[in-house]
Amino acid sequence: MLQQTQVERVKDYFHRFVTKFPSVFDLAEADEAVVLKYWEGLGYYRRARQLHAAAKLIVSDHEGIFPHDACALRQLPGVGRYTAGAISSISFDLPEPILEANSRRVLARLTHYGRPLSGNKDDQPLWDIAAAIVPRDGGAGAFNQALMDLGSIVCTPVSPCCETCPLAEHCEAYQRGSVDQIPNVPTRKSSKKINEKAYVLVHKGKLLVVRRQPGEWWEGLWDFPRGIPDRMTACGRQRRLGVIDYSVTNHKVTCQILSKMASQRPAVRRHQRWLSPLEIQKLPMTSPGRKIALLAEKHFS
Ligand code: SF4
Known part of the structure; x- marks a missing residue:
């Protein structure tokens, strides 16, 4: 989490x-x-x-x-190098290194590491440093946690507290007066704006919801359709229920919520369901889907 x-x-x-x-x-x-x-x-x-x-x-x-050792841990879905190192050092006191945003910044400044930080395998030299300094005779978990805490509390991205830092005399960036230039963090891509329309299709008090498919954002969660699904006809006046804004990955989305009556209730596919607002409450929903459900409830209850 x-x-x-x-x-x-x-x-x-x-x-x-x-x-x-x-x-x-x-x-x-x-x-x-x-x-x-x-x-x-x-x-x-x-x-x-x-x-x-x-x-x-x-x-x-x-x-x-x-599993206890880092190798077996990394076979588990979702467990990468950092998580495996954190579990094995903190839970089992094994001498495994970890590198995350805070400790990466501390190590980069300590060693005056000027190459761009990528957060992936390109940071291998910093992993090597983290592996070289982790204690081998006990206390690896406390050591790793201390490094992360130092990064989050003392060696902050902006205005680090170098004067009171316990590592100041060993810190290359501080000694050379280049703390502001390290780490070298590439600028983030600017976010992309998207406009979309979501539909609340209504038939006899039930609303159509769709399950997000593999490869889509929020795979496995339920949402309202973006557009009127194939084979489905809608009739009556289109109503505008409101607008919601949300962010997902590096996209900023403005979504218009429209509602329409479905003239008949066509057979749905496996990833679609006609449900009452109460049944929808019990589903795992995407965050925009939950906002749309609240808007729909206001208009149709
Ligand atoms: S001396 Fe400053 S830059 Fe160096 S580790 Fe400490 S807080 Fe970070």
Whole structure:
């Protein structure tokens, strides 16, 4: 949950999630829709699907016992080098390095690493440094956490507190007066603006919802259709229910919400359903889908 998301935002979700799925067996046996429902609103739903897949693998291949070493951990869906290093050092005190945004910045400044930081395998020299300094005789987890804390509290991206930093005398960037230039972070791509229309199609008090398909944003979650689906005819006056704005990846989307009556209720495909507002409440929905459902409820209840 903490990948890409801050602790404050995660706390409540975490408690709800572990109450619902108190063991790896509970999570492995759960239906994906239920797992996604408990993740709803937290974003990056791929994490939920991968966590679910990892739980199944731990049950089927490891008898429900979490693997300890970093190599076995990295075989689990969703577990990359950082997560494997964090689990093995913090949970099992193994001398595994970690590198994330905060520790990467500290190590780059300490060693005056001027190459652009990519956040991927191009940062290998920093991984090598992290591996070289992690303690081998115990305390690896505390060491890694201290490095991350130093980055988030002292060695901040802007105006780091070098005067009080315990590493100042070893810090190349500080000694050379180039703290402002390191790390070398490439500028982010500017976000792309998109306009779209979502449809609330109504038939006898039921609304059409569609499940996001593989390759789409929010795969596996439910939403309202963008456009009137093939084979479906709509009649009557089109009504404008409102406009919502949302962001997804590096896109900023403005979405007009329109409603129409469906003249008849055609057979739906597997990823489509006609449901009442109450039934829709129980589905795992995308965040724009949830906003559209609220708008629809206001207009049709
Ligand atoms: S001396 Fe400054 S730049 Fe160097 S590690 Fe400490 S806070 Fe970061």
